[in-house]
Amino acid sequence: METRLLKFVSFFLFIYLFGYFIVFRKWSPKTRPEASSCFISLFHGTPAALLAAAAILAAPHRGLADANTKFQNLVLDYSAAYFVADLAHLAAFFGGGGDTKFVCHHLATLFVIVTCRHVAAHGAVAVLSLLALAEATSVLQNAWALARARRGDARVAARVCDALSVPFYGLYSVVRGLFGPYVVLRMVGFYSSGGAEGVIATWVWVSWVVVVSMAIVGSLVWVSNLWVEVYRERFRKVEEKIT
Numbered sequence: 001m002e003t004r005l006l007k008f009v010s011f012f013l014f015i016y017l018f019g020y021f022i023v024f025r026k027w028s029p030k031t032r033p034e035a036s037s038c039f040i041s042l043f044h045g046t047p048a049a050l051l052a053a054a055a056i057l058a059a060p061h062r063g064l065a066d067a068n069t070k071f072q073n074l075v076l077d078y079s080a081a082y083f084v085a086d087l088a089h090l091a092a093f094f095g096g097g098g099d100t101k102f103v104c105h106h107l108a109t110l111f112v113i114v115t116c117r118h119v120a121a122h123g124a125v126a127v128l129s130l131l132a133l134a135e136a137t138s139v140l141q142n143a144w145a146l147a148r149a150r151r152g153d154a155r156v157a158a159r160v161c162d163a164l165s166v167p168f169y170g171l172y173s174v175v176r177g178l179f180g181p182y183v184v185l186r187m188v189g190f191y192s193s194g195g196a197e198g199v200i201a202t203w204v205w206v207s208w209v210v211v212v213s214m215a216i217v218g219s220l221v222w223v224s225n226l227w228v229e230v231y232r233e234r235f236r237k238v239e240e241k242i243t
Contacts, residue, residue: 004074008081015040016085031149033093037086038142038149044082045138051075052128052135064126064187065196068117072124076117079131083110101218108211115207120200123208126187130212133179140168169226176219184212 019039024032055071056062068076083106090103116127144164150157190196191205 005077005081008078009084012040012043012082012085013088015043016089027150028153033089034149035146037089038145040082040085040089041138041142044079045135045142048075048079048082049132049135049138051078052132056125056128056132059125062125063195064190065122065199066125067122068124072128073117075128075131076113076124080110080113080117083113101222105215105218108215112208112211115204120204122199123196123205126183127208129183130180133175133183136175137168137172140164140171144168165226165230169223169230172223173220173227176216176223180212180216180219184209184216 016036016039019036020032023039024035027035052075055069055075058071059066059069087103087106087110090099090106093099094103112127112130116123144161147157147161147164151161152158187205188209191200191202191209196205
């Protein structure tokens with residue numbers, strides 16, 4: 001439903017502007033956009049994960065090639081709207097470097113959601129399972145990101161960032177490194193054996209697997225770099241205590 005999608009996009013843009021001009025108005029111009037992006041992510045991540053799980057459980061049939069239900073399509077529209085809104089943020093405040101990674105991630109995710117919603121009209125169980133896993137760490141990630149953005153300005157933020165880093169990295173590593181690949185392998189096994197023949201075009205499910213696999217690899221590289229950062233920081237502190 002185009003009208004519903006536009007309403008969801010408007011909702012996320014309103015939340016973004018509310019965060020930018022009200023909630024984070026005293027933050028520096030450098031951190032306000034990122035904080036506002038985290039703010040809309042808070043309104044997407046956990047709700048989307050819960051809605052995705054509910055939409056799967058509420059479906060009369062939960063096969064990887066079953067037709068999408070109305071509830072499942074609603075969740076797909078909700079998530080698509082979030083990624084459109086956050087892409088608008090990235091377009092407005094594009095900083096190159098790391099932002100390129102997020103643009104590619106959002107476009108790839110939108111591709112999977114849109115093809116599931118409008119091209120295949122089937123397979124939402126697979127896509128929503130991946131969505132639920134991807135957003136399972138959303139609350140921790142956004143709290144960590146907000147604290148990290150202010151750690152240079154506020155001691156409390158620095159302490160919160162330090163306290164959240166290891167739990168967040170650990171949970172993120174498990175979800176993206178174990179559960180994500182497990183779902184992808186199930187998809188490959190099911191679809192490659194002809195489970196969706198005549199229902200989901202081969203190019204569609206293959207593209208889903210490729211896109212999601214690349215996203216998982218990218219996520220693991222990202223969190224691996226963060227683990228290295230933690231190790232170096234703690235090693236530096238140990239050296240300072242010794243000397």
